[in-house]
Amino acid sequence: xxxxxxxxxxxVQPGGSLRLSCAASxxxxxxxxxxxxxxxxxKGLEWVSVISSSGDKTYxxxxxxxxxxxxxxxxxxxxxxxxxxxxxxxxxxxxxxKVLRGGRILTGVFDSWGQGTLVTxxx
Amino acid sequence: xxxxxxxASLSGSPGxxxxxxxxxxxxxxxxxxxxxxxxxHPGKVPKLMIYDVRNRPSGVSNRFSGSKSGNTASLTIxxxxxxxxxxxxxxxxxxxxxxxxxxxxxLTVL
Numbered sequence: 566x567x568x569x570x571x572x573x574x575x576x577v578q579p580g581g582s583l584r585l586s587c588a589a590s591x592x593x594x595x596x597x598x599x600x601x602x603x604x605x606x607x608k609g610l611e612w613v614s615v616i617s618s619s620g621d622k623t624y625x626x627x628x629x630x631x632x633x634x635x636x637x638x639x640x641x642x643x644x645x646x647x648x649x650x651x652x653x654x655x656x657x658x659x660x661x662x663k664v665l666r667g668g669r670i671l672t673g674v675f676d677s678w679g680q681g682t683l684v685t686x687x688x
Numbered sequence: 689x690x691x692x693x694x695x696a697s698l699s700g701s702p703g704x705x706x707x708x709x710x711x712x713x714x715x716x717x718x719x720x721x722x723x724x725x726x727x728x729h730p731g732k733v734p735k736l737m738i739y740d741v742r743n744r745p746s747g748v749s750n751r752f753s754g755s756k757s758g759n760t761a762s763l764t765i766x767x768x769x770x771x772x773x774x775x776x777x778x779x780x781x782x783x784x785x786x787x788x789x790x791x792x793x794x795l796t797v798l
Contacts, residue, residue, distance in 0.1 A: 600787070602734075602789075609691070609775075609777060609789060609790070609791050609792040610726070610728075610734065610777050610779075610789045610792070611789060612779070612786060612787035612788065612789060615787075624785045624786060625786075626786055627786075660733065660734075665736070665739060665745070671781060671785060671786075671787060672722040672724075672739075672740075672781050672787075673722055673723075673724050673779040673780060673781050673787035674722070674724050674736065674739040674740070675724070675726075675734070675736060676736050676739075676745060678733045678734055678735075679733070680733060681733065
């Protein structure tokens with residue numbers, strides 16, 4: 566069974582930093598790209614970033630480019646999201662999501678999601 | 689990266705069919721067959737219902753179907769059931785190597 570478990574969320578002041586982790590199990594981790602998707606309280610889904618299966622390619626939403634960095638450690642089946650210079654508008658539940666198919670890095674087809682971790686940016 | 693356009697809310701009675709639209713541009717919905725639909729019940733994680741415009745993952749009821757015409761994709765739910773009451777989001781791959789979601793549609797089963 567595919568499992569994704571996010572951690573690292575919490576309360577941080579504007580301008581601060583957090584590092585989220587997504588620990589994966591139940592599938593061949595190194596064969597799939599992984600995405601982060603966020604959802605502000607009471608709002609819709611927003612795609613944040615993706616990292617390729619090998620980690621050599623990354624893409625970001627314009628709203629986070631230059632402030633958030635995605636990375637992965639295939640030896641530990643874990644994806645990370647380093648979040649710097651956080652803003653109030655980054656407040657959201659952050660989900661990691663596995664893609665349905667290996668191969669193409671990004672199609673927006675997310676077949677497995679973690680339970681999410683809440684990031685609150687507030688003074 | 690403007691969000692795809694979905695109706696904010698829709699409603700239907702049990703047994704009816706409803707269609708949720710998702711309008712984008714030629715740079716996303718119209719340009720690629722990478723449209724997906726997600727169902728999200730309150731407090732729950734999104735669930736993939738349709739991918740690549742019209743494909744259903746295993747385990748998803750065949751009451752759910754997808755289609756696309758030009759820059760608009762659609763999700764049709766036939767034989768509406770109480771358990772279908774949820775938020776629905778479309779998504780699409782875009783020409784700038786990103787993914788864009790729709791604003792979401794709150795479906796109420798009367």
